[in-house]
Amino acid sequence: MLRLYDNLSSGNGYKVRWMLAQLGLPHERVELDIDRGDSRTPQFLAVNPNGRVPVLRLGPGDHLAESNAILRWLAEGTPFWPDGRREKAAVLQWLFWEQYSHEPNVATARFWITHRFEMTPERVHALVLKREQGYAALRQMEAHLMRHDWMVGDRCTIADVALYAYTHVAEEGGFELDRFPAVLRWLDRFAAQPGHIRITDPTGTDVPFDPDLLA
Amino acid sequence: MLRLYDNLSSGNGYKVRWMLAQLGLPHERVELDIDRGDSRTPQFLAVNPNGRVPVLRLGPGDHLAESNAILRWLAEGTPFWPDGRREKAAVLQWLFWEQYSHEPNVATARFWITHRFEMTPERVHALVLKREQGYAALRQMEAHLMRHDWMVGDRCTIADVALYAYTHVAEEGGFELDRFPAVLRWLDRFAAQPGHIRITDPTGTDVPFDPDLLA
CATH class of the missing domain: 1.20.1050.10 (Glutathione S-transferase Yfyf (Class Pi); Chain A, domain 2)
Incomplete structure (x- = not known):
């Protein structure tokens, strides 16, 4: 299952949450406490050396960073990515x-x-x-x-x-x-679009942040 | 013919020059004097409201900005854009x-x-x-x-x-x-790649900057 490393105050995270919700894609969501430094732990830096959310885990050991690259990935084959x-x-x-x-x-x-x-x-x-x-x-x-x-x-x-x-x-x-x-x-x-969610709306299944279980 | 609005000191411009040279694509190149404000003239802002080079003119009135979007455009169907x-x-x-x-x-x-x-x-x-x-x-x-x-x-x-x-x-x-x-x-x-050019190498055919002939 897809897993999103995220922070609810992040607009970059919201881009991905909005798209996942819009496409109805099941996923786990891990909320990181950025102020506490969750995104700068050695374990998270192994997932994204840039130390930022959002990161979408596509599979074991396979992580995609950069919100707009994730949007592009998710939009493949949907009306959110044009044909021409x-x-x-x-x-x-x-x-x-x-x-x-x-x-x-x-x-x-x-x-x-x-x-x-x-x-x-x-x-x-x-x-x-x-x-x-x-x-x-x-x-x-x-x-x-x-x-x-x-x-x-x-x-x-x-x-x-x-x-x-x-x-x-x-x-x-x-x-x-x-x-x-x-x-x-x-x-x-x-x-006004059907299925719109707000920036504060969590999506998917909440999974607690555990620095030792990141891979 | 493609036309590149450019500045030879710009690394963002160099990305596009390098790719045009590598692919052997004929093009005109217009050098803008950024220090003089060429890229902030009303005529250039009509081409790119963001007031930056490089801009690639694809056809009459049709301009593509953002160096990495231009790279992606040029790389379509070439080995510089992977298959998977x-x-x-x-x-x-x-x-x-x-x-x-x-x-x-x-x-x-x-x-x-x-x-x-x-x-x-x-x-x-x-x-x-x-x-x-x-x-x-x-x-x-x-x-x-x-x-x-x-x-x-x-x-x-x-x-x-x-x-x-x-x-x-x-x-x-x-x-x-x-x-x-x-x-x-x-x-x-x-x-060391064949056809490599340096950042200071102009490409294509030089066309003088004329604010009144930008469209």
């Missing part, structure tokens, strides 16, 4: 853009605030830059969504799933979404 | 890892130094963090390459192309590659 070569390239363009230009700004601001990081002068300065670049990313989404209902083509793909994850909680990172009416309409459109 | 589903997922995992955990640290340190950015106190502090995280990324590559000749499977894929681009010039960003003997051997292995 050009549309596939457009989906991947948004997935890379999400990880480079959106997540490091929109998600990290939220992470620092909700996980109560100490606001050192350096972090305050960095937060100003992240605010600027996060708004730049949201403006690009707004411009696109003023002309399109979905990020690529005429239905929901994993480009939407990836971008929904941190955009819909951007206000927790101090971003004012009221400035982006087309983004707000897209968020509503996304959440 | 699991290997494809592994390649994508490395591509996303490169853009999230490697490039923002290893490449940005080099960019600030080689483009002579003013070293404000905030940037000095940020550089310390990037050095730490860049070394963490290089250590992960070293651990992987101690056990494997290539990033995925038994031959060069676009995972290697993407990671070669900024790793081989990491010393320009102040990283000491001597600490990573397996990485150094992999760099040599990569550069």
Whole structure:
């Protein structure tokens, strides 16, 4: 059975939970306490040397990391991965853009605030830059969504799933979404889909975190 | 004909140049002066709202951005994109890892130094963090390459192309590659491939940058 190493506050984890729920795939889910350092234990680093969730265990000793690579894996043969070569390239363009230009700004601001990081002068300065670049990313989404209902083509793909994850909680990172009416309409459109789950909804069967039983 | 919007100092551009040269694909190449702001002109922002090179023009009004999405596009049907589903997922995992955990640290340190950015106190502090995280990324590559000749499977894929681009010039960003003997051997292995070109080698037919002729 698939097993997801996860944290419920993580938007990157939510991408995978949302897709697993949407596709009705049975799975175990292991909640890691990131603040306690679960994801930096030697045992977890053997699973993902990058020390991050989510990781999807595909089989014994076989682990796939990077949320958007996992989304792509799960979407194979489903309507969330388009048929045409050009549309596939457009989906991947948004997935890379999400990880480079959106997540490091929109998600990290939220992470620092909700996980109560100490606001050192350096972090305050960095937060100003992240605010600027996060708004730049949201403006690009707004411009696109003023002309399109979905990020690529005429239905929901994993480009939407990836971008929904941190955009819909951007206000927790101090971003004012009221400035982006087309983004707000897209968020509503996304959440109105049958089988939608919220970021706080656990999925699958809960399995306790045991650093000695990770392989 | 394909047309690449590019900058010769860009490792992200080099990924695409390397692949175009390797596949022998005829193309035009437009060199943008990033320091002068060519990539932030209204005309270029209409091509890529994210204001970055490389961008590959596939046809009239049809532009693909994000270097790793372009690599994936070009690699279709070539040995640089593996056949198996699991290997494809592994390649994508490395591509996303490169853009999230490697490039923002290893490449940005080099960019600030080689483009002579003013070293404000905030940037000095940020550089310390990037050095730490860049070394963490290089250590992960070293651990992987101690056990494997290539990033995925038994031959060069676009995972290697993407990671070669900024790793081989990491010393320009102040990283000491001597600490990573397996990485150094992999760099040599990569550069020994027939048809290899250097980051400073222009490819295709030079076309001057003209903001009014971008579509």
